[in-house]
Amino acid sequence: MTQDTHPAPAALRLLINGTWQEGTSAALISANPAHPEQTVAEGRQATEDDVDRAFAAAAAAGGQWARTPVQQRGAILLRAAELLEAGAAQFGKELSREEGKTAAEGVGEVRRAAQILRYQAAEGEHQAGEVFHSPRPAEKILVTRKPLGAVGVITPFNFPIAIPAWKIAPALVHGNTVVWKPASTVPLLAMRLAEALHKAGLPDGVLNLVYGSGPLGSAITQHTKLAGLTFTGSTGVGRQLAAAAAGRGVPMQAEMGGKNAALVLADADLETAADQVLLGAFRSTGQKCTATSRLIVDGSVADDLIARLKARLEFWVVGDPTDPEVHMGPLIHAEAAAEVRRGVQAAIDQGAHLIYRGAAPESSGGQDAFLPATILELPRDADAAEANSAWWDEFFGPVLTMRRVSGAQEAFDLANQGEFGLTSAIFTEDVGHILEAMEELDVGILHVNSESAGADPHVPFGGAKGSGYGPKEQGQAAKDFFTHTTTVYLRSGSS
Ligand SMILES: NC(=O)C1=CN([C@@H]2O[C@H](COP(=O)(O)OP(=O)(O)OC[C@H]3O[C@@H](n4cnc5c(N)ncnc54)[C@H](OP(=O)(O)O)[C@@H]3O)[C@@H](O)[C@H]2O)C=CC1
Numbered sequence: 001m002t003q004d005t006h007p008a009p010a011a012l013r014l015l016i017n018g019t020w021q022e023g024t025s026a027a028l029i030s031a032n033p034a035h036p037e038q039t040v041a042e043g044r045q046a047t048e049d050d051v052d053r054a055f056a057a058a059a060a061a062g063g064q065w066a067r068t069p070v071q072q073r074g075a076i077l078l079r080a081a082e083l084l085e086a087g088a089a090q091f092g093k094e095l096s097r098e099e100g101k102t103a104a105e106g107v108g109e110v111r112r113a114a115q116i117l118r119y120q121a122a123e124g125e126h127q128a129g130e131v132f133h134s135p136r137p138a139e140k141i142l143v144t145r146k147p148l149g150a151v152g153v154i155t156p157f158n159f160p161i162a163i164p165a166w167k168i169a170p171a172l173v174h175g176n177t178v179v180w181k182p183a184s185t186v187p188l189l190a191m192r193l194a195e196a197l198h199k200a201g202l203p204d205g206v207l208n209l210v211y212g213s214g215p216l217g218s219a220i221t222q223h224t225k226l227a228g229l230t231f232t233g234s235t236g237v238g239r240q241l242a243a244a245a246a247g248r249g250v251p252m253q254a255e256m257g258g259k260n261a262a263l264v265l266a267d268a269d270l271e272t273a274a275d276q277v278l279l280g281a282f283r284s285t286g287q288k289c290t291a292t293s294r295l296i297v298d299g300s301v302a303d304d305l306i307a308r309l310k311a312r313l314e315f316w317v318v319g320d321p322t323d324p325e326v327h328m329g330p331l332i333h334a335e336a337a338a339e340v341r342r343g344v345q346a347a348i349d350q351g352a353h354l355i356y357r358g359a360a361p362e363s364s365g366g367q368d369a370f371l372p373a374t375i376l377e378l379p380r381d382a383d384a385a386e387a388n389s390a391w392w393d394e395f396f397g398p399v400l401t402m403r404r405v406s407g408a409q410e411a412f413d414l415a416n417q418g419e420f421g422l423t424s425a426i427f428t429e430d431v432g433h434i435l436e437a438m439e440e441l442d443v444g445i446l447h448v449n450s451e452s453a454g455a456d457p458h459v460p461f462g463g464a465k466g467s468g469y470g471p472k473e474q475g476q477a478a479k480d481f482f483t484h485t486t487t488v489y490l491r492s493g494s495s
């Protein structure tokens, strides 16, 4: 397997009250999933005491930061965006080495983070509140917004800089301060984002970065100064945190799992559908909550579509993600890959038909983090198909599970099955079917003739049903989470 030269490991530092400092708890090592013997970054985790100091700093910085004009807060985000943009080639490659997505996707994600910071920086150009008529004379009713205070940010591994950016940027621009715990597998990219914001002039204590595994997350979620919590990650952890936050009356926003369907109807442009399903299912090694993991295809075009997918996958190279020839890197670590392998085998044992399995790197020997692109087909019989775990479980890997249907209504019904409702993609040229899909599909995001993944910074992002909890992220929706409103009944004293 070709690979890039291996740079020396980066030194991880916590950021507390504007000071970069070493952690004093257990060692934290971020390993390259393509070459686990290579350390990408190393340092130490934070202690509960560090979390306490981070919240003290965030709370102390809060008043001044909230009074800073939104245009000045935005200007800091803009400077940070420039720093990310300038470092995109380096940070993108680091992202690829730390997380395993291809270097092109890594660079794209860093640029996306910069774009998110720029979008949120412009918040000063948007309205700050609303004015209503009053039923009483000489009165107006105003709705103003205030920050929540010190918010906790807990982020997953799969978008190590874009997801943190789309949580932290609106938190900051709306006047909140932040204590952030990234996923333990991707601390370097977290440090890169925090460095950019720090260098851009963020006052001390406004953003605090602590590393540590799940239990440290609990120190954040149970902290008495916690004024709001935004989380992205697995459904199990998200629900646990939501219950804890609700018990304490802390507002929470959670983006969790998905089991997203691509619906390919009989009249679809199959070239477009094949291109987009391929990207949706296998880009980022299928490790997106928005990845296409169900393929629901009209029986009249199913064989044709599968032939087109297989033809494309024959050229799909799996390997070291820093190699420009590679389309798909490893999963985040070997245990994740082993779990997906077990899930695929269980599905086959339960009656799924393996209709495609690509090649993985020769060096892998089936024990490491690499997996081939895989397509399973479930039986036409509904009971047999729905008894199969592959229909329900989120693999979070490069596995696509297909079912054949007759007509649009059956496709909608199947897509709606299950606890999740993050995204769907529908492929059709029929406006009637598109309108029906908008009505029928219980999802937070619907793509028409494009892949199920992807999200722009200026529009709401989040799921329906069990995929999301609390206000949506991104765009103007982020304001609803990161602020609370005061309704002001305003009369002049002399009236
Ligand atoms: N809907 C969406 O927008 C998205 C959803 N996801 C979902 O996330 C999952 C994959 O991400 P993954 O990182 O593995 O998810 P996890 O839920 O394992 O981890 C997410 C974050 O929560 C932390 N954490 C774990 N346990 C606790 C705890 N008890 N208290 C507080 N924090 C905790 C993790 O820390 P540590 O790393 O140290 O364990 C990490 O920072 C998939 O299910 C995917 O669908 C991912 C991205 C987007």
Ligand SMILES: O=C(O)CCC(=O)C(=O)O
Pocket: 158, 159, 163, 287, 288, 289, 290, 291, 452, 453, 454, 455
């Ligand atoms: O679809 C995207 O580009 C990002 C969505 C996301 O947060 C994810 O898939 O983990």
